[in-house]
Amino acid sequence: MAARIRLLQMAIAAVNIAIVALAFTSIWPFPHGDFKVNLPSPNEVTWTYSDGMVHVTAPYSIDNGGYYDVHDLTIDYIVFNSSRYLLANQTIPIGDIPAGQITSSEIDFQFDLLRLFNDGAMGMVFTDDLLTFVVDVSCGYTMDLVKFEATYQVSVPWDALIRSYGPDWSRSHLPDSIPPTNLPPYSVAYWLNTSDILAGLPPAQVTLTLIGNTTGVLMSGSTTILLGGDNYGIVTFDSSALLQYTDVPYALRYDLQVAGFIWTGTVPIQGWFP
Amino acid sequence: MDWHSPDPGVVPVTPRSRLSDATWTAFTDTLRFIVVPLVLIDLVTKSYPELTTAFMPDIKLYIIFFGGMITAASTLEVSNEPGTWKRLLFGLTALGFVCMWLFIALGGGIAEFTYGPYFVRFDMSKIVYIMLFGVSLKGLLVYSTFSTHKHYLDDQEHRRKEERAAERAPARPRPLPRSKPSGPAFSTMSKMAFEVSHDDSVGYAPPPPPPPEPKPFQRVLAFKECPICGAKASPKEMTCKHCGAWFPKDTIR
Secondary structure (H helix, E strand, C coil): CHHHHHHHHHHHHHHHHHHHHHHHHHHCCCCCHHHHHCCCCCCCHEEEEEEEEEEEEEEEEEEEEECCCCEEEEEEEECCCCCCCCEEEEEEEEECCCEEEEEEEEEEEEHHHHHHHCCCCCCHHHCCCCEEEEEEEEEECCCCCCEEEEEEEEEEEEECCCCEEEEEEEECCCCCCCCCCCCCEEEEEEEECHHHHHCCCEEEEEEEEEECCCCCCCEEEEEEEEECEEEEEEEEEEEEHHHCCCEEEEEEEEEEEEEEEEEEEEEECCCCCC | CCCCCCCCCCCCCCHHHHHHHHHHHHHHHHHHHHHHHHHHHHHHHCCCEEEECCCHHHHHHHHHHHHHHHHHHHHHHCCCCCCCCHHHHHHHHHHHHHHHHHHCCHHHHHHEEEEECCCEEEEEHHHHHHHHHHHCCCHHHHHHHHHHHHHHHHHHHHHHHHHHHHHCCCHHHHCCCCCCCCCCCCHCCCCCCCCCCCCCCCCCCCCCCCCCCCCCCCCCCCEEEECCCCEECCCCEEEECCCEECCCCCCCC
């Protein structure tokens, strides 16, 4: 009898020790840092722009330094801007990671900014924004006895592609009166400040039109401006033709084509009659 | 829970040792299931305020309640004699409370941790269920202890009953064989022992009579029966009036 109870005690103790060992080896790698999920930080996110598409890459790595294999590793992410407009979402099934191995790859997606622009969502083109990345990593551990989920949310600043633009009157030279007292050639300097990720793309096409007070369009001219950083171009008008008009140009209409984005506007001419 | 009780099948537990066992169990279980866990929970919640489990808001209350129930049930278990139904009941009850206590303390196996931009969720409920299974295996031990002692107690009780019955039951005389009167036959002849008389010519001397044996208590009858024909006769008679046979010496008063 006593031997039977002793045997039962030993069997129960053995089972419990095995269970404690299983629980310990399943949990310990997480607080100890043997199992690490390195998700991208804001400064690791890279952006490129081409043909209206913004291409985003963000590296990540998963270090399985634990005792068991990682099963069914999946990475889900969604990206939205400050107005909660969904830019991208995707599920990346990675699969299994054997114990002691590191898996590294990158989140890679693109969104059609030109389509957003054409749909009227011009915010990300002309103003800075904040893009929120929500990355969700889920996997099974210890023969799927442990379910691990990590959600990482980070906001990455988005720089406007076209920061500012407009005529530079200090560098412009227009007739000062009718008839003008200053000599031609008459020109308008136009500057454009764009994001660095546009550098290398074909230059912007700028068309300026002088609008008369009563006759409407007087004349127009075009120039190109380099993209990336702060650049300007000068539109030179046909002075002899301009001098034939007796109308007073009071406004400048601009037609811009920058990296596929096309828009137009009108600004009053300053200092026409200073 | 009597986790440290000695092998119950061997050493009989006296009431005094049961009392000391119960006191010791109450003390150790209070430490193990209430005091130490509360200190640990206090440390963990202060060091990791971002850690949350399902029962975290009222976990101290739960620990005190279930720890108290474990202590009470274990103490009552140890207070009862091994092999009794009460001890089995309290043992299994304590085990059930240990399972509930463990489930609460581990938050059902689901822990959530938030720090900075990270939100981490561990679902270890399957491991918790395996741990509960491991703990509930102790139930086998409780039952085994119960059944072992139950046999022991049953045997003891049976023996005691037998002894008591033996003490109470009066000794019954053995009924004498009744023989019917019959005709002359060897089988019906006198079965009385006969004495061979002393004979010096052949050198024979009868053996000395055997020492008197202690006789069991016999009921004194008002008559005696003839061992040959079975006829009733007065105790004073020396011969049977019916068949003429001699009565044994010890039947004559």
